[in-house]
Amino acid sequence: MGEFELIEKYFGRAARRAPLGVGDDCALLDLEPGMRLAVSTDLLVEGRHFLSTVAPERLGHKALAVNLSDLAACGAEPLAFTLALSMPRVDEVFLAGFARGLYALADRHGIELVGGDTTAGPLSICITVFGQVPPDQALLRSGARPGHDLWVSGRLGDARLALEVFRGNALLPGSAFDEVRRAMECPEPRIALGLALRGLATSAIDLSDGLAGDLGHVMRLSGVGATIEYDALPRSSVLALQSPELQRECLLAGGDDYELLFSAPRSRRDAVLAAAAEAQVAVSCIGSIDAGEALRIVDADGRPLAPAARGFDHFA
Template sequence: MALGEFELIERYFKRPVRRAALGVGDDCALLTPAPGMQLAVSTDLLVEGRHFLSTVDPARLGHKSLAVNLSDLAACGARPLAFTLSLSMPRVDEAFLAPFAQGLLALADEHQIELVGGDTTAGPLTIGITVMGEVPPGQALLRSGALVGDDVWISGMLGHARLALEVFRGQLQLSGEAFEHARRAMECPQPRVALGLALRGVATSAIDLSDGLLGDLGHVLRRSGVGAQLRLADLPRSALMAEQQDEVQALCLLTGGDDYELLFTAPPSRRDAVRAAAQEAATPVTLVGSLCAGDGVQVLGAGGVPLDLSGRQAFDHFRS
Protein backbone atom coordinates (compact mmCIF):
# COMPACT_ATOMS: atom_id res chain seq x y z
CA MET A 1 0.00 0.00 0.00
CA ALA A 2 1.40 3.39 -1.01
CA LEU A 3 2.28 5.85 1.71
CA GLY A 4 -0.04 8.79 2.26
CA GLU A 5 1.03 12.30 3.23
CA PHE A 6 0.94 11.77 6.98
CA GLU A 7 2.51 8.32 6.89
CA LEU A 8 5.31 9.81 4.76
CA ILE A 9 5.99 12.51 7.35
CA GLU A 10 5.80 10.03 10.22
CA ARG A 11 8.24 7.59 8.61
CA TYR A 12 10.87 9.95 7.20
CA PHE A 13 10.69 13.34 8.86
CA LYS A 14 9.20 13.12 12.35
CA ARG A 15 11.85 13.14 15.06
CA PRO A 16 11.87 13.98 18.77
CA VAL A 17 12.87 17.59 19.38
CA ARG A 18 15.40 18.61 22.00
CA ARG A 19 15.74 22.38 21.61
CA ALA A 20 12.30 23.32 20.26
CA ALA A 21 9.32 23.30 22.62
CA LEU A 22 7.11 21.51 20.05
CA GLY A 23 8.00 20.07 16.67
CA VAL A 24 6.36 18.07 13.87
CA GLY A 25 2.78 16.92 14.46
CA ASP A 26 0.75 20.02 15.43
CA ASP A 27 -0.55 22.99 13.46
CA CYS A 28 2.42 25.09 14.59
CA ALA A 29 5.87 24.46 15.98
CA LEU A 30 6.90 26.22 19.17
CA LEU A 31 10.39 27.67 19.55
CA THR A 32 12.00 29.23 22.59
CA PRO A 33 14.95 31.43 21.59
CA ALA A 34 17.44 32.23 24.33
CA PRO A 35 16.45 35.32 26.34
CA GLY A 36 17.32 38.58 24.59
CA MET A 37 18.25 36.95 21.26
CA GLN A 38 16.95 38.02 17.87
CA LEU A 39 15.47 35.46 15.47
CA ALA A 40 17.15 35.22 12.04
CA VAL A 41 14.90 33.70 9.35
CA SER A 42 15.67 32.79 5.73
CA THR A 43 13.87 30.80 3.01
CA ASP A 44 15.14 29.09 -0.15
CA LEU A 45 13.26 27.20 -2.86
CA LEU A 46 14.93 24.50 -5.00
CA VAL A 47 13.20 23.44 -8.22
CA GLU A 48 14.18 20.39 -10.28
CA GLY A 49 15.76 21.45 -13.57
CA ARG A 50 16.46 24.92 -12.23
CA HIS A 51 18.50 24.39 -9.09
CA PHE A 52 19.40 20.71 -9.41
CA LEU A 53 19.54 18.01 -12.06
CA SER A 54 17.23 15.01 -12.11
CA THR A 55 20.32 12.77 -11.90
CA VAL A 56 21.48 14.11 -8.53
CA ASP A 57 21.92 11.59 -5.74
CA PRO A 58 18.93 12.05 -3.36
CA ALA A 59 21.19 12.05 -0.28
CA ARG A 60 23.25 14.88 -1.77
CA LEU A 61 20.07 16.73 -2.68
CA GLY A 62 18.85 16.47 0.91
CA HIS A 63 22.20 17.80 2.12
CA LYS A 64 22.24 20.70 -0.33
CA SER A 65 18.63 21.67 0.34
CA LEU A 66 19.50 22.45 3.94
CA ALA A 67 23.07 23.61 3.28
CA VAL A 68 22.04 26.54 1.09
CA ASN A 69 19.77 27.77 3.87
CA LEU A 70 22.35 27.29 6.59
CA SER A 71 24.70 29.34 4.41
CA ASP A 72 22.31 32.28 4.78
CA LEU A 73 22.45 31.96 8.56
CA ALA A 74 26.24 31.81 8.33
CA ALA A 75 26.31 35.07 6.36
CA CYS A 76 24.24 36.68 9.11
CA GLY A 77 26.39 35.32 11.93
CA ALA A 78 23.39 33.44 13.34
CA ARG A 79 23.45 30.15 15.23
CA PRO A 80 21.05 27.59 13.66
CA LEU A 81 18.00 26.72 15.72
CA ALA A 82 15.24 25.04 13.66
CA PHE A 83 13.89 24.60 10.14
CA THR A 84 10.75 23.66 8.24
CA LEU A 85 10.51 21.59 5.05
CA SER A 86 7.93 21.94 2.28
CA LEU A 87 8.21 19.12 -0.24
CA SER A 88 6.36 18.73 -3.53
CA MET A 89 6.88 15.53 -5.54
CA PRO A 90 5.08 13.84 -8.43
CA ARG A 91 4.49 10.67 -6.38
CA VAL A 92 5.59 9.06 -3.14
CA ASP A 93 8.90 7.41 -4.02
CA GLU A 94 10.48 5.74 -1.01
CA ALA A 95 13.66 4.98 -2.98
CA PHE A 96 14.08 8.78 -3.22
CA LEU A 97 12.70 9.72 0.20
CA ALA A 98 14.92 7.48 2.33
CA PRO A 99 18.30 8.80 1.13
CA PHE A 100 16.94 12.35 0.76
CA ALA A 101 15.87 12.36 4.41
CA GLN A 102 19.16 10.76 5.44
CA GLY A 103 21.24 13.47 3.72
CA LEU A 104 19.00 16.25 5.04
CA LEU A 105 18.92 15.08 8.64
CA ALA A 106 22.61 14.16 8.79
CA LEU A 107 23.51 17.78 8.04
CA ALA A 108 20.83 18.93 10.50
CA ASP A 109 22.42 16.82 13.22
CA GLU A 110 25.88 18.15 12.33
CA HIS A 111 24.68 21.69 12.98
CA GLN A 112 22.29 20.82 15.82
CA ILE A 113 19.29 22.22 13.97
CA GLU A 114 15.85 20.59 14.28
CA LEU A 115 13.13 19.91 11.73
CA VAL A 116 9.97 21.30 13.37
CA GLY A 117 7.32 21.28 10.62
CA GLY A 118 6.42 21.89 7.00
CA ASP A 119 4.13 20.48 4.33
CA THR A 120 4.01 17.88 1.56
CA THR A 121 1.98 17.83 -1.63
CA ALA A 122 1.82 16.25 -5.07
CA GLY A 123 3.43 18.25 -7.88
CA PRO A 124 6.76 18.91 -9.62
CA LEU A 125 9.78 18.04 -7.47
CA THR A 126 10.31 21.22 -5.45
CA ILE A 127 11.96 21.66 -2.05
CA GLY A 128 11.31 24.67 0.14
CA ILE A 129 13.15 25.16 3.42
CA THR A 130 12.84 27.94 5.97
CA VAL A 131 15.61 28.16 8.55
CA MET A 132 15.58 29.97 11.86
CA GLY A 133 18.59 30.96 13.90
CA GLU A 134 19.42 33.29 16.75
CA VAL A 135 21.87 36.14 17.07
CA PRO A 136 22.50 38.70 19.83
CA PRO A 137 21.04 42.16 19.12
CA GLY A 138 23.49 44.36 17.26
CA GLN A 139 25.80 41.45 16.32
CA ALA A 140 24.16 40.24 13.08
CA LEU A 141 26.40 40.50 10.01
CA LEU A 142 24.63 42.63 7.41
CA ARG A 143 25.25 43.63 3.81
CA SER A 144 25.01 47.29 4.72
CA GLY A 145 27.97 47.68 7.10
CA ALA A 146 30.93 47.78 4.70
CA LEU A 147 33.16 50.88 4.86
CA VAL A 148 35.66 52.53 2.50
CA GLY A 149 39.10 51.09 3.22
CA ASP A 150 37.83 47.71 4.41
CA ASP A 151 39.54 44.54 3.22
CA VAL A 152 37.52 42.05 1.15
CA TRP A 153 37.88 38.40 2.17
CA ILE A 154 36.56 35.12 0.78
CA SER A 155 36.39 31.73 2.49
CA GLY A 156 37.34 28.43 0.88
CA MET A 157 37.76 27.98 -2.87
CA LEU A 158 35.66 29.33 -5.73
CA GLY A 159 34.40 27.97 -9.01
CA HIS A 160 34.17 24.19 -8.65
CA ALA A 161 30.37 24.10 -8.90
CA ARG A 162 30.50 26.04 -12.17
CA LEU A 163 33.18 23.69 -13.50
CA ALA A 164 30.83 20.76 -12.89
CA LEU A 165 27.94 22.60 -14.52
CA GLU A 166 30.01 23.27 -17.64
CA VAL A 167 30.79 19.54 -17.85
CA PHE A 168 27.08 18.71 -17.59
CA ARG A 169 26.42 21.26 -20.34
CA GLY A 170 29.01 19.61 -22.58
CA GLN A 171 31.18 22.74 -22.67
CA LEU A 172 34.11 21.27 -20.75
CA GLN A 173 35.77 17.93 -20.14
CA LEU A 174 37.34 16.78 -16.88
CA SER A 175 38.87 13.47 -15.86
CA GLY A 176 36.73 11.18 -13.72
CA GLU A 177 38.42 12.11 -10.43
CA ALA A 178 38.47 15.82 -11.22
CA PHE A 179 34.83 15.78 -12.29
CA GLU A 180 33.77 13.99 -9.11
CA HIS A 181 35.62 16.61 -7.05
CA ALA A 182 33.86 19.44 -8.88
CA ARG A 183 30.50 17.68 -8.81
CA ARG A 184 30.75 17.12 -5.07
CA ALA A 185 31.32 20.85 -4.58
CA MET A 186 28.22 21.53 -6.67
CA GLU A 187 26.00 18.99 -4.92
CA CYS A 188 27.37 19.01 -1.35
CA PRO A 189 28.34 22.59 -0.41
CA GLN A 190 29.58 23.10 3.14
CA PRO A 191 27.84 26.00 4.91
CA ARG A 192 30.35 28.18 6.76
CA VAL A 193 28.32 28.48 9.96
CA ALA A 194 31.30 28.29 12.32
CA LEU A 195 33.08 31.06 10.42
CA GLY A 196 30.01 33.29 10.46
CA LEU A 197 29.78 32.92 14.24
CA ALA A 198 33.49 33.60 14.70
CA LEU A 199 33.27 36.78 12.59
CA ARG A 200 30.69 38.45 14.82
CA GLY A 201 32.26 41.63 16.11
CA VAL A 202 35.06 41.38 13.53
CA ALA A 203 33.50 41.64 10.05
CA THR A 204 31.68 44.80 8.98
CA SER A 205 29.53 43.04 6.37
CA ALA A 206 29.00 39.59 4.89
CA ILE A 207 27.11 37.68 2.20
CA ASP A 208 27.14 34.09 1.00
CA LEU A 209 28.22 33.48 -2.58
CA SER A 210 25.25 31.79 -4.22
CA ASP A 211 24.80 33.66 -7.52
CA GLY A 212 28.42 34.52 -8.37
CA LEU A 213 31.14 36.72 -6.88
CA LEU A 214 30.47 39.84 -8.97
CA GLY A 215 26.73 39.81 -8.38
CA ASP A 216 26.82 38.98 -4.68
CA LEU A 217 29.58 41.48 -3.94
CA GLY A 218 27.49 43.99 -5.87
CA HIS A 219 24.66 43.53 -3.35
CA VAL A 220 27.03 44.50 -0.52
CA LEU A 221 28.37 47.50 -2.42
CA ARG A 222 24.92 48.86 -3.21
CA ARG A 223 23.65 48.40 0.33
CA SER A 224 26.80 49.96 1.82
CA GLY A 225 27.29 52.73 -0.76
CA VAL A 226 30.89 51.82 -1.61
CA GLY A 227 32.96 50.41 -4.49
CA ALA A 228 35.49 47.59 -4.60
CA GLN A 229 38.74 46.68 -6.29
CA LEU A 230 39.66 43.00 -6.51
CA ARG A 231 42.78 41.24 -7.79
CA LEU A 232 41.96 38.32 -10.08
CA ALA A 233 45.23 36.58 -9.22
CA ASP A 234 44.32 36.59 -5.52
CA LEU A 235 40.94 34.88 -5.86
CA PRO A 236 41.14 31.52 -4.07
CA ARG A 237 41.34 28.62 -6.51
CA SER A 238 42.39 25.00 -6.36
CA ALA A 239 45.04 23.30 -8.48
CA LEU A 240 42.17 21.91 -10.58
CA MET A 241 40.91 25.42 -11.29
CA ALA A 242 44.43 26.69 -12.03
CA GLU A 243 44.74 24.05 -14.76
CA GLN A 244 41.82 25.52 -16.72
CA GLN A 245 42.13 28.10 -19.49
CA ASP A 246 42.12 31.74 -18.39
CA GLU A 247 38.62 32.40 -19.75
CA VAL A 248 37.20 29.36 -17.98
CA GLN A 249 38.83 30.45 -14.73
CA ALA A 250 37.42 33.96 -15.04
CA LEU A 251 33.94 32.58 -15.78
CA CYS A 252 33.96 30.20 -12.83
CA LEU A 253 35.60 32.53 -10.32
CA LEU A 254 33.73 35.73 -11.11
CA THR A 255 30.23 34.62 -12.10
CA GLY A 256 30.13 30.90 -11.36
CA GLY A 257 27.70 30.78 -8.44
CA ASP A 258 26.66 27.88 -6.20
CA ASP A 259 29.86 28.19 -4.14
CA TYR A 260 28.18 29.01 -0.80
CA GLU A 261 31.40 30.47 0.55
CA LEU A 262 31.33 33.63 2.64
CA LEU A 263 32.45 36.97 1.27
CA PHE A 264 33.02 39.45 4.07
CA THR A 265 34.69 42.77 4.79
CA ALA A 266 36.73 43.96 7.76
CA PRO A 267 39.09 46.85 8.54
CA PRO A 268 42.80 46.23 7.80
CA SER A 269 43.43 46.71 11.52
CA ARG A 270 41.43 43.50 12.17
CA ARG A 271 43.45 41.18 9.92
CA ASP A 272 44.84 39.24 12.88
CA ALA A 273 41.31 38.90 14.28
CA VAL A 274 40.05 37.65 10.90
CA ARG A 275 42.79 35.05 10.73
CA ALA A 276 42.07 34.00 14.32
CA ALA A 277 38.37 33.61 13.45
CA ALA A 278 39.29 31.50 10.43
CA GLN A 279 41.54 29.30 12.55
CA GLU A 280 38.82 28.91 15.18
CA ALA A 281 36.37 27.87 12.47
CA ALA A 282 38.93 25.63 10.70
CA THR A 283 38.08 27.45 7.47
CA PRO A 284 40.66 28.99 5.12
CA VAL A 285 40.13 32.63 4.14
CA THR A 286 41.83 34.75 1.48
CA LEU A 287 42.30 38.52 1.24
CA VAL A 288 41.25 39.42 -2.31
CA GLY A 289 40.85 43.20 -2.44
CA SER A 290 39.60 46.33 -0.76
CA LEU A 291 36.70 48.76 -0.70
CA CYS A 292 36.92 52.25 -2.11
CA ALA A 293 34.79 55.33 -2.65
CA GLY A 294 32.40 55.18 -5.58
CA ASP A 295 30.36 52.23 -6.78
CA GLY A 296 30.73 48.99 -8.71
CA VAL A 297 33.52 46.43 -8.89
CA GLN A 298 36.87 46.76 -10.64
CA VAL A 299 38.84 43.54 -11.14
CA LEU A 300 42.56 43.88 -11.86
CA GLY A 301 44.10 41.28 -14.15
CA ALA A 302 47.69 40.71 -15.27
CA GLY A 303 49.90 43.77 -14.82
CA GLY A 304 47.20 45.54 -12.83
CA VAL A 305 45.09 46.15 -15.95
CA PRO A 306 41.32 46.31 -15.19
CA LEU A 307 39.31 43.51 -16.83
CA ASP A 308 36.40 44.26 -19.12
CA LEU A 309 33.45 43.03 -17.04
CA SER A 310 30.76 43.85 -19.58
CA GLY A 311 28.62 40.80 -20.22
CA ARG A 312 29.75 39.10 -17.00
CA GLN A 313 26.50 38.99 -15.09
CA ALA A 314 25.51 37.13 -11.98
CA PHE A 315 22.82 34.48 -12.10
CA ASP A 316 19.26 35.81 -12.08
CA HIS A 317 16.35 33.36 -12.05
CA PHE A 318 14.23 35.53 -14.35
CA ARG A 319 17.00 36.53 -16.77
CA SER A 320 18.85 33.23 -17.11
Protein backbone atom coordinates in the same frame (compact mmCIF):
# COMPACT_ATOMS: atom_id res chain seq x y z
CA MET B 1 1.58 5.33 1.03
CA GLY B 2 -0.43 8.42 1.96
CA GLU B 3 0.80 11.90 2.82
CA PHE B 4 0.65 11.51 6.58
CA GLU B 5 2.26 8.07 6.56
CA LEU B 6 5.04 9.53 4.42
CA ILE B 7 5.63 12.36 6.89
CA GLU B 8 5.61 10.03 9.86
CA LYS B 9 7.98 7.49 8.28
CA TYR B 10 10.62 9.86 6.86
CA PHE B 11 10.25 13.18 8.68
CA GLY B 12 8.46 12.40 11.93
CA ARG B 13 11.58 12.13 14.09
CA ALA B 14 10.99 13.35 17.64
CA ALA B 15 12.59 16.70 18.40
CA ARG B 16 15.43 16.56 20.89
CA ARG B 17 14.74 19.97 22.41
CA ALA B 18 11.30 20.95 23.73
CA PRO B 19 9.18 22.77 22.74
CA LEU B 20 10.47 22.15 19.22
CA GLY B 21 8.67 19.44 17.30
CA VAL B 22 6.33 18.32 14.51
CA GLY B 23 2.61 17.74 15.00
CA ASP B 24 0.90 21.03 15.87
CA ASP B 25 -0.27 23.82 13.59
CA CYS B 26 2.72 25.98 14.56
CA ALA B 27 6.23 25.34 15.84
CA LEU B 28 7.19 27.12 19.06
CA LEU B 29 10.78 28.38 19.22
CA ASP B 30 12.47 29.57 22.40
CA LEU B 31 15.14 32.24 21.96
CA GLU B 32 17.82 32.94 24.50
CA PRO B 33 17.41 36.30 26.30
CA GLY B 34 18.72 39.21 24.26
CA MET B 35 18.62 37.30 20.96
CA ARG B 36 16.86 38.26 17.72
CA LEU B 37 15.26 35.71 15.39
CA ALA B 38 16.98 35.22 12.01
CA VAL B 39 14.81 33.66 9.28
CA SER B 40 15.60 32.66 5.68
CA THR B 41 13.80 30.67 2.97
CA ASP B 42 15.14 29.01 -0.17
CA LEU B 43 13.29 27.14 -2.91
CA LEU B 44 15.02 24.45 -5.00
CA VAL B 45 13.35 23.33 -8.22
CA GLU B 46 14.42 20.32 -10.29
CA GLY B 47 16.03 21.38 -13.55
CA ARG B 48 16.68 24.88 -12.24
CA HIS B 49 18.64 24.37 -9.02
CA PHE B 50 19.58 20.70 -9.28
CA LEU B 51 19.79 18.01 -11.92
CA SER B 52 17.69 14.86 -11.97
CA THR B 53 20.94 12.85 -11.74
CA VAL B 54 21.82 14.09 -8.25
CA ALA B 55 21.87 11.42 -5.54
CA PRO B 56 18.91 11.87 -3.14
CA GLU B 57 21.23 11.93 -0.12
CA ARG B 58 23.23 14.80 -1.62
CA LEU B 59 20.04 16.64 -2.53
CA GLY B 60 18.85 16.41 1.08
CA HIS B 61 22.19 17.80 2.21
CA LYS B 62 22.19 20.67 -0.28
CA ALA B 63 18.58 21.66 0.34
CA LEU B 64 19.41 22.38 3.98
CA ALA B 65 22.98 23.58 3.37
CA VAL B 66 21.96 26.49 1.15
CA ASN B 67 19.63 27.73 3.88
CA LEU B 68 22.18 27.30 6.66
CA SER B 69 24.57 29.31 4.49
CA ASP B 70 22.20 32.28 4.81
CA LEU B 71 22.33 31.99 8.60
CA ALA B 72 26.13 31.85 8.42
CA ALA B 73 26.18 35.07 6.39
CA CYS B 74 24.16 36.74 9.16
CA GLY B 75 26.33 35.37 11.97
CA ALA B 76 23.32 33.47 13.33
CA GLU B 77 23.25 30.25 15.35
CA PRO B 78 20.87 27.66 13.79
CA LEU B 79 17.81 26.57 15.77
CA ALA B 80 15.24 24.86 13.58
CA PHE B 81 13.83 24.49 10.08
CA THR B 82 10.66 23.62 8.20
CA LEU B 83 10.40 21.57 5.00
CA ALA B 84 7.85 21.87 2.18
CA LEU B 85 8.27 19.05 -0.35
CA SER B 86 6.51 18.64 -3.67
CA MET B 87 7.06 15.48 -5.74
CA PRO B 88 5.27 13.73 -8.59
CA ARG B 89 4.76 10.46 -6.70
CA VAL B 90 5.83 8.69 -3.53
CA ASP B 91 9.30 7.27 -4.19
CA GLU B 92 10.55 5.58 -1.03
CA VAL B 93 14.09 5.06 -2.33
CA PHE B 94 14.34 8.79 -3.01
CA LEU B 95 12.74 9.72 0.32
CA ALA B 96 15.03 7.45 2.35
CA GLY B 97 18.18 8.91 0.77
CA PHE B 98 16.88 12.49 0.91
CA ALA B 99 16.02 12.17 4.61
CA ARG B 100 19.43 10.65 5.41
CA GLY B 101 21.28 13.56 3.81
CA LEU B 102 18.96 16.13 5.35
CA TYR B 103 19.20 14.78 8.90
CA ALA B 104 22.95 14.11 8.72
CA LEU B 105 23.59 17.81 8.13
CA ALA B 106 20.89 18.85 10.59
CA ASP B 107 22.51 16.74 13.32
CA ARG B 108 25.94 18.25 12.66
CA HIS B 109 24.53 21.70 13.35
CA GLY B 110 22.09 20.79 16.12
CA ILE B 111 19.07 21.96 14.13
CA GLU B 112 15.56 20.47 14.37
CA LEU B 113 12.84 19.88 11.75
CA VAL B 114 9.73 21.47 13.28
CA GLY B 115 7.08 21.34 10.56
CA GLY B 116 6.26 21.79 6.90
CA ASP B 117 4.07 20.36 4.16
CA THR B 118 4.02 17.75 1.39
CA THR B 119 2.09 17.80 -1.86
CA ALA B 120 1.95 16.15 -5.27
CA GLY B 121 3.57 18.14 -8.08
CA PRO B 122 6.90 18.79 -9.80
CA LEU B 123 9.89 17.96 -7.64
CA SER B 124 10.72 21.04 -5.57
CA ILE B 125 12.00 21.63 -2.05
CA CYS B 126 11.38 24.69 0.09
CA ILE B 127 13.16 25.01 3.43
CA THR B 128 12.84 27.83 5.94
CA VAL B 129 15.54 28.08 8.59
CA PHE B 130 15.38 29.84 11.94
CA GLY B 131 18.38 31.04 13.90
CA GLN B 132 19.26 33.49 16.64
CA VAL B 133 21.79 36.31 16.80
CA PRO B 134 22.45 39.22 19.18
CA PRO B 135 20.97 42.32 17.50
CA ASP B 136 24.22 44.29 17.72
CA GLN B 137 26.31 41.45 16.26
CA ALA B 138 24.28 40.45 13.19
CA LEU B 139 26.31 40.50 9.98
CA LEU B 140 24.55 42.56 7.30
CA ARG B 141 25.21 43.54 3.69
CA SER B 142 25.11 47.24 4.52
CA GLY B 143 28.21 47.73 6.69
CA ALA B 144 31.09 47.76 4.18
CA ARG B 145 33.18 50.96 4.29
CA PRO B 146 35.94 52.38 2.05
CA GLY B 147 39.36 51.13 3.09
CA HIS B 148 38.11 47.81 4.43
CA ASP B 149 39.57 44.52 3.20
CA LEU B 150 37.45 42.17 1.12
CA TRP B 151 37.68 38.48 2.09
CA VAL B 152 36.25 35.19 0.88
CA SER B 153 36.20 31.74 2.45
CA GLY B 154 37.14 28.46 0.80
CA ARG B 155 37.53 28.17 -2.97
CA LEU B 156 35.47 29.56 -5.81
CA GLY B 157 34.28 28.26 -9.16
CA ASP B 158 34.26 24.48 -8.80
CA ALA B 159 30.46 24.18 -8.72
CA ARG B 160 30.16 26.15 -11.95
CA LEU B 161 32.89 24.04 -13.54
CA ALA B 162 30.90 20.89 -12.72
CA LEU B 163 27.85 22.44 -14.36
CA GLU B 164 29.87 23.20 -17.49
CA VAL B 165 30.90 19.53 -17.62
CA PHE B 166 27.24 18.50 -17.44
CA ARG B 167 26.48 21.00 -20.20
CA GLY B 168 29.22 19.50 -22.39
CA ASN B 169 31.33 22.67 -22.38
CA ALA B 170 34.23 21.16 -20.41
CA LEU B 171 35.81 17.73 -20.08
CA LEU B 172 37.45 16.39 -16.91
CA PRO B 173 38.92 13.02 -15.92
CA GLY B 174 36.88 11.01 -13.44
CA SER B 175 38.61 11.99 -10.19
CA ALA B 176 38.67 15.69 -11.11
CA PHE B 177 35.00 15.62 -12.07
CA ASP B 178 34.13 13.89 -8.78
CA GLU B 179 35.88 16.72 -6.91
CA VAL B 180 34.05 19.56 -8.60
CA ARG B 181 30.75 17.67 -8.65
CA ARG B 182 30.95 17.32 -4.89
CA ALA B 183 31.42 21.08 -4.60
CA MET B 184 28.26 21.54 -6.67
CA GLU B 185 26.11 18.99 -4.86
CA CYS B 186 27.47 19.09 -1.28
CA PRO B 187 28.32 22.68 -0.30
CA GLU B 188 29.45 23.25 3.28
CA PRO B 189 27.62 26.04 5.12
CA ARG B 190 30.17 28.20 6.95
CA ILE B 191 28.26 28.44 10.23
CA ALA B 192 31.34 28.33 12.47
CA LEU B 193 33.03 31.09 10.46
CA GLY B 194 29.93 33.28 10.56
CA LEU B 195 29.80 32.98 14.35
CA ALA B 196 33.54 33.68 14.66
CA LEU B 197 33.17 36.85 12.56
CA ARG B 198 30.62 38.45 14.88
CA GLY B 199 31.90 41.83 15.98
CA LEU B 200 34.71 41.60 13.44
CA ALA B 201 33.26 41.56 9.91
CA THR B 202 31.53 44.76 8.86
CA SER B 203 29.45 43.17 6.10
CA ALA B 204 28.81 39.67 4.79
CA ILE B 205 26.90 37.74 2.14
CA ASP B 206 26.93 34.12 1.04
CA LEU B 207 27.92 33.45 -2.56
CA SER B 208 24.97 31.82 -4.28
CA ASP B 209 24.73 33.75 -7.56
CA GLY B 210 28.39 34.46 -8.35
CA LEU B 211 31.08 36.65 -6.81
CA ALA B 212 30.53 39.73 -8.99
CA GLY B 213 26.76 39.66 -8.65
CA ASP B 214 26.67 39.03 -4.90
CA LEU B 215 29.36 41.65 -4.23
CA GLY B 216 27.12 44.03 -6.16
CA HIS B 217 24.41 43.56 -3.50
CA VAL B 218 26.88 44.56 -0.77
CA MET B 219 28.08 47.55 -2.78
CA ARG B 220 24.56 48.79 -3.41
CA LEU B 221 23.34 48.47 0.18
CA SER B 222 26.58 49.87 1.64
CA GLY B 223 26.89 52.69 -0.92
CA VAL B 224 30.47 51.75 -1.84
CA GLY B 225 32.63 50.48 -4.69
CA ALA B 226 35.10 47.61 -4.62
CA THR B 227 38.28 46.27 -6.19
CA ILE B 228 38.79 42.55 -6.80
CA GLU B 229 42.38 41.32 -7.22
CA TYR B 230 41.69 38.58 -9.74
CA ASP B 231 44.89 36.61 -9.17
CA ALA B 232 44.10 36.42 -5.44
CA LEU B 233 40.84 34.54 -5.99
CA PRO B 234 41.19 31.08 -4.41
CA ARG B 235 40.68 28.25 -6.89
CA SER B 236 41.26 24.52 -7.01
CA SER B 237 44.04 22.91 -9.01
CA VAL B 238 41.33 21.46 -11.26
CA LEU B 239 39.93 24.87 -12.14
CA ALA B 240 43.44 26.35 -12.52
CA LEU B 241 44.06 23.97 -15.44
CA GLN B 242 41.08 25.27 -17.44
CA SER B 243 41.18 27.98 -20.10
CA PRO B 244 41.48 31.60 -18.90
CA GLU B 245 38.00 32.34 -20.25
CA LEU B 246 36.37 29.43 -18.41
CA GLN B 247 38.23 30.20 -15.20
CA ARG B 248 37.04 33.79 -15.30
CA GLU B 249 33.43 32.76 -15.86
CA CYS B 250 33.53 30.21 -13.03
CA LEU B 251 35.28 32.51 -10.54
CA LEU B 252 33.32 35.70 -11.12
CA ALA B 253 29.89 34.54 -12.22
CA GLY B 254 29.76 30.88 -11.29
CA GLY B 255 27.23 30.70 -8.49
CA ASP B 256 26.52 27.81 -6.10
CA ASP B 257 29.76 28.39 -4.17
CA TYR B 258 28.03 29.06 -0.82
CA GLU B 259 31.20 30.56 0.59
CA LEU B 260 31.16 33.73 2.71
CA LEU B 261 32.21 37.04 1.19
CA PHE B 262 32.86 39.63 3.89
CA SER B 263 34.60 42.90 4.67
CA ALA B 264 36.67 43.87 7.70
CA PRO B 265 38.96 46.77 8.66
CA ARG B 266 42.55 46.37 7.50
CA SER B 267 43.68 46.78 11.10
CA ARG B 268 41.87 43.52 11.94
CA ARG B 269 43.63 41.23 9.47
CA ASP B 270 45.27 39.15 12.19
CA ALA B 271 41.93 38.85 13.99
CA VAL B 272 40.22 37.67 10.78
CA LEU B 273 42.88 35.00 10.26
CA ALA B 274 42.52 33.92 13.89
CA ALA B 275 38.73 33.68 13.52
CA ALA B 276 39.13 31.59 10.39
CA ALA B 277 41.60 29.30 12.13
CA GLU B 278 39.14 28.90 15.02
CA ALA B 279 36.42 27.95 12.53
CA GLN B 280 38.86 25.68 10.62
CA VAL B 281 38.05 27.41 7.33
CA ALA B 282 40.58 28.90 4.92
CA VAL B 283 40.03 32.55 4.00
CA SER B 284 41.67 34.76 1.37
CA CYS B 285 41.93 38.54 1.14
CA ILE B 286 40.81 39.24 -2.43
CA GLY B 287 40.63 43.03 -2.62
CA SER B 288 39.24 46.11 -0.96
CA ILE B 289 36.17 48.26 -0.46
CA ASP B 290 36.43 51.63 -2.24
CA ALA B 291 34.71 54.99 -2.30
CA GLY B 292 32.30 55.51 -5.20
CA GLU B 293 30.09 52.88 -6.80
CA ALA B 294 32.28 51.08 -9.35
CA LEU B 295 33.51 47.50 -9.29
CA ARG B 296 37.09 47.21 -10.54
CA ILE B 297 38.88 43.95 -11.32
CA VAL B 298 42.66 44.13 -11.57
CA ASP B 299 45.53 41.73 -12.23
CA ALA B 300 48.56 41.18 -10.02
CA ASP B 301 50.20 44.35 -11.38
CA GLY B 302 47.12 46.47 -10.75
CA ARG B 303 46.12 46.63 -14.41
CA PRO B 304 42.35 46.72 -14.95
CA LEU B 305 40.68 43.69 -16.50
CA ALA B 306 37.45 43.67 -18.48
CA PRO B 307 34.24 44.31 -16.52
CA ALA B 308 32.97 41.41 -14.44
CA ALA B 309 30.50 38.95 -15.83
CA ARG B 310 26.98 39.43 -14.57
CA GLY B 311 25.78 37.36 -11.61
CA PHE B 312 22.96 34.83 -11.95
CA ASP B 313 19.40 36.16 -12.20
CA HIS B 314 16.45 33.75 -12.55
CA PHE B 315 14.40 36.19 -14.61
CA ALA B 316 17.08 38.06 -16.55
